[in-house]
Amino acid sequence: MGKLREDLRQYEGCGLASALEAMGERWSFMILRAAFNGLKHFEEFQSELGIARNILAGRLARLVEHGILERTALDSDRRKIVYALTAKGMDLLPAMVALRQWGDKWCQGASTPVLVDSRDERPIRPVALQSHDxxxxxxxxxxxxxxEELLELGRSSENAA
Amino acid sequence: MGKLREDLRQYEGCGLASALEAMGERWSFMILRAAFNGLKHFEEFQSELGIARNILAGRLARLVEHGILERTALDSDRRKIVYALTAKGMDLLPAMVALRQWGDKWCQGASTPVLVDSRDERPIRPVALQSHDxxxxxxxxxxxxxxEELLELGRSSENAA
DNA sequence: TCATGTAGGTTGCGAATCACTACTTATCCT
DNA sequence: AGGATAAGTAGTGATTCGCAACCTACATGA
Incomplete structure (x- = not known):
């Protein structure tokens, strides 16, 4: 399978490009969301999302390739494949929630299920950037x-690429 | 031009689908990143990202449509179009940074420029989910x-987020 | 003023991807 | 064995992507 299109990655030493390489395709985030909601099986994803079967198969394979999901066959029923989030996959939660909060806020809001702190059942804060303290x-x-600037704090240079 | 493919949105009352509707296409996030880095003009985006001109034109138009960028012609030179981030666009920063931090952490890391607090020049925290407090x-x-659960709770303690 | 350059696109076309449906394979149940 | 079920594949159009060439409005300057 020769890809003609170039990796986004090569244009930037930026992790954003790598992230998009793994998660940037259509449906990937929706599949991830479904996985966070506890869906585990092919047919569950398919009927929940209404995605075409071949596309779903491709996406799941890609997510497994990238170590975001882990594919295991159940011992009790070897037809059943479990797709489970890995640590790497779970670590996408803040990004997904940030994206979702943005959508809720700016695009006709009113998202039905809301993330709450299970301790006090209160909604979580909006995701934001914070200083070290x-x-x-x-x-x-x-x-x-x-x-380099971080390493050599003595000098200051003025540029943002 | 009738879209055959359905809006991601309809499958979920979820803001994630709306967000992806606006930002989910290839290159959109990279364009946004470039905009955050101060790029304003078509040719700047084009040469920085190496994206095809027609695709770039399409993406910029879409981002403008969605109110993420604003398109203005300069008075001093009416050939020159400025694409500037709107408040809605700027509000995508946490999501973009979260995605990028994930890419830095899990995909061959080492992202050259790092976001720092301009007050003390120290890198920002990793984006994370936080409780109300x-x-x-x-x-x-x-x-x-x-x-509905939130509303039911709100009946006793009068509040809505 | 008219040639020339520049900024920001649009057009045409082949390649790759998406989406819909039907088919297949492996496994389980009885 | 016969049927049902889970997870994919295959075939077929529609859509989108990517490249290069072309176009148009404005600006510049001899």
């Missing part, structure tokens, strides 16, 4: 810094 | 709650 940061309070 | 929440501490 926990202050919430605004866009104006941020800048890009290159790795 | 600021505790960082683990996946095990979360559950989904439906709107």
């Amino acid at each position: 926990g202050r919430t940061l605004d866009l104006a309070e941020l800048r890009w810094k290159h790795a | 600021g505790r960082t929440l683990d996946l095990a501490e979360l559950r989904w709650k439906h709107a």
Whole structure:
């Protein structure tokens, strides 16, 4: 299978491109969401999302390839394949929730199920950027810094790529 | 032009689907990232990302449609079009950073520019989910709650988020 | 003023991907 | 064995992507 299209990755040393390489295709995030909601089996994903079977098969395979889901056949019934989130997959939760909160806020809101802290049943905070000591940061309070600058704190250079 | 493919949205009252409707296509996030980095013009996006011109035109138009970018012609030179982030677009920053941090962490890491707090030049925290009072929440501490449940609770204690 | 350059697109076309439906394979149940 | 079920594959159009060439409005400057 020769890909003609180039990896997004090569244009940037940026993790965003790598993330999109793994999760950027249509349906990937919806599948992930379903997985977070406890769905485990092919037919469950298929009927929940209404996605075409071949596409679903492709996406699941890709997510497994990228280590986001793990594929196991059940011992009790070897027809049944379990797709389970790995640690890497679970670590996508903040990104997914951030995206979802944005959608709720700006696109006709009113999302039915809401994430709550199971301790007190209160909704979680909006995802935000925070300084090392926990202050919430605004866009104006941020800048890009290159790795070299972090290492050599003595000098200051002025650029953001 | 009739779209045969259905909106992701219809399958879920979920903001995630709406968000993907606006940002889920290839290149959209990379364009957004470039916009956050100060790029404003068609040719700048094109040469920075190496994206095909027609695709870029389509994406920019779509992002404008969705109110994520704003398109303005400069008075000083009316050939020049400025694409600027709107408030809605800027509000995608947490989601983008979360995605990027995930990519940095799990996919061959080492992302060159890093976001820092401009006040003390220290890198920002990893994006995480937090309870209403600021505790960082683990996946095990979360559950989904439906709107009706929240309303029922609200009957005794008068509040809605 | 008219040639020339520039910014921001559009068009045409082949390749790749998506989506819908039907078919297949392996396994379980009785 | 016969039928049902889970998880895919295969075939077929429609849609989108990616590349290069082309187009148009505006700006510049000799």
